[in-house]
Amino acid sequence: MRGKVSRRTVFAFIGPAVIGLAMVGIAPLLYAGWTSLHFFNLTKLRRVKFIGLDNYESVLTDPVFWEAMGRTFALLGTALPLQIVFGLGIALVLHQPRLSLLKTLTRLSLVLPMATTYAVVGLLGQVMFNQKFGVVNQLLGGVNVNWIGDPNNAFIMIIFWDVWQWTPFVALVLLAGLTMVPVEIEEAARLETRKWWTVLRYVQFPYLVPGLVAILILRTADTLKLFDMVFTLTRGGPGSSTEFISLMIQRVGFRGFDQGLASAQAIILLIITIVLAQLYIRAFYKEV
Amino acid sequence: MYVNLFSMEETMKRIQVLASAAVAATLATGALADSHAWSLKRAAEPYAGTTIDVVFLLRPGYEAIEAMLPAFEEETGIKVNIIKHPYENALGEQVRDFVAGGDLDIALIDLVWIGNFAENEWILPIEEFTSNPDLVDPDLDIDDFFPLVLNAFGGWNGVVYGLPFDNYSGLLFYNNCMLEAAGFDGPPATWQELKDVYGPALTKDGKYAFALQSKRNETQSADSFARVIWPFGGSFLDENFRSNLLSEESQAGLKFRQDLMQYMPDGIVAYDHAETVNAFAQGDVAMITEWSAFYSTVVSPDTSKVADCVAIAPEPTGPAGRKPALGGFSLAVASQADDDEKAASWLFIQWATSKANAGEYLQRGGVPARHSAYADPALVETFKFIPALVESWQDGVPEFRPRFAEWPEITEIVQEWGSKIMLGEVSTEEGARILGERMEAVLEEAGYYSGDKPLAQ
Numbered sequence: 001m002r003g004k005v006s007r008r009t010v011f012a013f014i015g016p017a018v019i020g021l022a023m024v025g026i027a028p029l030l031y032a033g034w035t036s037l038h039f040f041n042l043t044k045l046r047r048v049k050f051i052g053l054d055n056y057e058s059v060l061t062d063p064v065f066w067e068a069m070g071r072t073f074a075l076l077g078t079a080l081p082l083q084i085v086f087g088l089g090i091a092l093v094l095h096q097p098r099l100s101l102l103k104t105l106t107r108l109s110l111v112l113p114m115a116t117t118y119a120v121v122g123l124l125g126q127v128m129f130n131q132k133f134g135v136v137n138q139l140l141g142g143v144n145v146n147w148i149g150d151p152n153n154a155f156i157m158i159i160f161w162d163v164w165q166w167t168p169f170v171a172l173v174l175l176a177g178l179t180m181v182p183v184e185i186e187e188a189a190r191l192e193t194r195k196w197w198t199v200l201r202y203v204q205f206p207y208l209v210p211g212l213v214a215i216l217i218l219r220t221a222d223t224l225k226l227f228d229m230v231f232t233l234t235r236g237g238p239g240s241s242t243e244f245i246s247l248m249i250q251r252v253g254f255r256g257f258d259q260g261l262a263s264a265q266a267i268i269l270l271i272i273t274i275v276l277a278q279l280y281i282r283a284f285y286k287e288v
Numbered sequence: 289m290y291v292n293l294f295s296m297e298e299t300m301k302r303i304q305v306l307a308s309a310a311v312a313a314t315l316a317t318g319a320l321a322d323s324h325a326w327s328l329k330r331a332a333e334p335y336a337g338t339t340i341d342v343v344f345l346l347r348p349g350y351e352a353i354e355a356m357l358p359a360f361e362e363e364t365g366i367k368v369n370i371i372k373h374p375y376e377n378a379l380g381e382q383v384r385d386f387v388a389g390g391d392l393d394i395a396l397i398d399l400v401w402i403g404n405f406a407e408n409e410w411i412l413p414i415e416e417f418t419s420n421p422d423l424v425d426p427d428l429d430i431d432d433f434f435p436l437v438l439n440a441f442g443g444w445n446g447v448v449y450g451l452p453f454d455n456y457s458g459l460l461f462y463n464n465c466m467l468e469a470a471g472f473d474g475p476p477a478t479w480q481e482l483k484d485v486y487g488p489a490l491t492k493d494g495k496y497a498f499a500l501q502s503k504r505n506e507t508q509s510a511d512s513f514a515r516v517i518w519p520f521g522g523s524f525l526d527e528n529f530r531s532n533l534l535s536e537e538s539q540a541g542l543k544f545r546q547d548l549m550q551y552m553p554d555g556i557v558a559y560d561h562a563e564t565v566n567a568f569a570q571g572d573v574a575m576i577t578e579w580s581a582f583y584s585t586v587v588s589p590d591t592s593k594v595a596d597c598v599a600i601a602p603e604p605t606g607p608a609g610r611k612p613a614l615g616g617f618s619l620a621v622a623s624q625a626d627d628d629e630k631a632a633s634w635l636f637i638q639w640a641t642s643k644a645n646a647g648e649y650l651q652r653g654g655v656p657a658r659h660s661a662y663a664d665p666a667l668v669e670t671f672k673f674i675p676a677l678v679e680s681w682q683d684g685v686p687e688f689r690p691r692f693a694e695w696p697e698i699t700e701i702v703q704e705w706g707s708k709i710m711l712g713e714v715s716t717e718e719g720a721r722i723l724g725e726r727m728e729a730v731l732e733e734a735g736y737y738s739g740d741k742p743l744a745q
Contacts, residue, residue, distance in 0.1 A: 042383050042387050043696060044693070044734075045408075064704070131554070131555065148555060148558045149554055149555015149557060149558035149559070150554070151711060154558075235503070235504065236504065237504040237558055237707065238503075238504065238555065238558045238707065239504065239707040239708050239710075239713060240704060240707070240708070252700075254380050255380065255696065255700060256696055256697045256700045257380075257696055258697070
């Protein structure tokens with residue numbers, strides 16, 4: 001039975017949430033938009049002035065910005081497929097019948113990497129990948145690989161940590177998708193074919209698509225704002241080899257104190273994130 | 289070569305004259321005729337119960353003063369609230385506090401921040417306090433500070449804002465045992481000798497002759513990039529504030545660094561102070577050029593395997609002479625503090641940098657900037673870095689890194705392109721060209737080329 005609800009009641013229920021969201025989300029965004037249109041350097045506040053789209057022009061024509069963006073997408077393009085492959089493999093194993101105790105323990109252990117604070121992961125990495133006394137080189141047979149001081153190795157190290165931390169998330173989301181497949185349909189499919197690939201492609205995959213889209217959106221957004229782990233591990237170095245876009249924005253805004261330019265960079269990043277999210281939804285989600 | 293509007297000597301004289309005059313004028317008023325009457329306890333009486341906030345770093349000099357602090361608090365009743373930050377966070381935290389009108393009552397100022405802090409009027413000239421006979425210690429003795437240090441760390445445009453507190457000069461720390469084993473009876477006198485003679489002889493069996501901390505932060509700018517351009521006659525800027533990094537001398541310094549890297553550990557571009565000092569303390573590196581503040585770390589058996597082998601010399605000379613790295617911090621009263629906090633802050637700064645406390649500060653791991661602290665021959669025996677330090681403070685360059693307000697932006701550019709040069713991603717010429725263009729863009733925006741701002745550091 002549906003009764004008429006007054007506007008006042010509706011506002012009383014959703015108003016606080018809307019106001020809260022506006023204060024913590026919308027207002028800072030609007031302020032960033034305002035800042036991005038000004039020369040706004042924290043150490044030169046007497047010279048704040050409206051400069052129109054100059055900051056945006058500076059960002060869009062700055063090769064360093066695009067290099068950082070390219071580096072970020074290189075990380076995304078490398079780490080995300082690995083996470084999906086490994087995550088799907090883990091999910092398929094955990095979806096098998098039997099071994100229920102082992103599966104329960106595995107599920108619990110999958111949560112640990114995700115529960116580890118990003119910054120702590122970076123600090124752990126500093127120790128584990130230390131060239132001289134790090135456990136990684138010892139596990140590799142006492143090799144003398146310079147992980148943190150070599151640009152290529154440092155990038156590989158970041159990929160490793162990202163995959164380590166987020167593969168479990170992908171696995172759990174995909175496992176949830178697999179459990180959505182009706183048992184009778186899956187059993188019928190397995191009677192029709194013994195090829196696991198065929199079952200996966202035509203029976204299970206459609207149920208995985210919503211989860212995959214969520215993974216794509218969330219991991220893309222996460223990678224674009226990846227900061228803590230890299231900051232504590234390499235601080236963007238050596239050189240610029242691990243300076244991803246969020247580190248660059250932090251550097252410009254909080255070490256160079258150019259809040260106007262950093263705001264313009266952040267807003268461009270936000271636009272790119274929104275566009276990518278829309279593309280993912282349009283490209284994949286309609287198949288469900 | 290960089291030429292300031294005022295010669296270094298002239299600037300130092302002006303600062304000393306102004307500061308001394310302020311103190312002298314106070315004394316001349318007769319208000320302090322009975323100077324024995326002044327005591328810290330009496331001066332602090334009106335401010336007992338006041339709490340002052342200050343940022344400290346996680347370094348030996350700060351631990352030293354923190355250990356001495358109970359005596360100050362007991363005598364004055366002033367509570368000092370210390371907020372600790374690693375160096376990399378200290379500037380940002382203070383800038384945000386001053387912009388927001390926060391709680392900090394004392395500014396901790398790296399020498400490259402002084403122009404920024406002074407131009408924004410976040411700090412007060414010491415004259416505001418030295419002119420008050422109730423607050424000025426008759427034994428303040430401004431002239432006792434090393435002029436170079438007082439000028440570089442606490443002075444800006446002829447006005448003294450801060451008193452030198454945590455004071456460094458670059459020194460050559462060397463492992464005498466490794467050098468003797470390789471047939472050397474002393475450290476290299478020149479950078480060229482370090483590279484051409486000591487480098488090949490000491491780089492073997494997994495050990496390296498030298499490590500130059502070059503991580504992409506202020507370390508890259510101050511400890512690595514600047515360290516190689518000045519001794520070779522180079523500089524960041526010329527007399528017109530245009531980039532001087534493509535000059536023959538600057539290029540010689542940058543190319544020297546590239547050549548020297550063959551005698552440094554792999555991944556030196558990822559070495560910060562901690563890694564460099566640790567490599568030396570573990571006996572993996574024979575020589576480092578580091579701040580005097582790390583002396584206590586490398587000579588303590590608790591933190592150094594080579595404590596008994598450590599010897600210290602001034603940094604090697606280059607074709608342009610000895611131009612050692614200069615760095616350090618002063619303490620200044622923040623303008624945002626209220627009147628009681630300002631007075632209490634001044635009393636703390638005056639006490640922390642006083643002649644009377646310099647000896648204990650030194651004993652506890654700090655490095656005072658007072659002549660008188662180093663006059664005792666017994667101290668020279670105990671602290672082996674003293675002769676080299678005193679010598680370095682005679683030859684230093686105040687503009688080792690430009691001290692103007694634009695340095696935070698410029699250092700980011702130096703860090704980025706200095707690292708790229710070291711990694712071989714660009715040549716020294718290409719890197720210097722791009723770096724120079726970007727540096728000039730910042731200076732143009734600031735108004736140096738249009739005449740809006742004087743060409744002063």
